[in-house]
Amino acid sequence: MENQILQVLKNRRSIRRFKEEKVDKEIIEQVLKAGLLAPSSKNKKPVEFIVVEDKETLLGLKDSKDKGTEGLKTASFAIVVIADSQLSDVWVEDASIAAILIQIAASELGLGSCWIQIRNRKNDTVDSEDEVRKILNIPDKYSVLSIMALGYKDEDYASYDDKAYDFSKVHYGKY
């Protein structure tokens, strides 16, 4: 029997199609607690979250980027991961840790999730980050890392198996 944390990590897959079923507030809160437990450089805690459940707003966010936003079409809710980039010079790392913890917790709570990259992305005409900032009224000092699309899965992917362990990427001692 494999170590429990490895099995948890094998089970997490990106899900881009969700059921209409609503997700209870208590479950959403548990997912958020995972994000709030994220460590941060110098313990500055620059990361904040915006929970979006409104359908129209979710569809607006979907259009903030040309490709890779299909998860937002059916998502029951989204968590937008932002950080005060004036507070920490390594906010990208801090926000990324929070984002993946959200995905792992969601998976363990029976939800599907997909990371939708916003930082350094654009649609035809505008910068995706500016677009998201405008839609959600986010103050300028915050940068937007990603939008996590979440909900009950309407598609299924197999868990990873031991073939995912590519030890050719591991170097001992020296490269």
Ligand SMILES: Cc1cc2nc3c(=O)[nH]c(=O)nc-3n(C[C@H](O)[C@H](O)[C@H](O)COP(=O)(O)O)c2cc1C
């Ligand atoms: C930094 C990062 C950015 C990503 N951006 C997107 C995205 O914009 N749209 C999307 O549908 N998936 C996105 N993904 C999900 C990846 O495509 C997915 O993790 C990868 O294909 C592996 O599949 P898995 O998550 O099921 O293991 C992103 C993942 C990461 C880590």
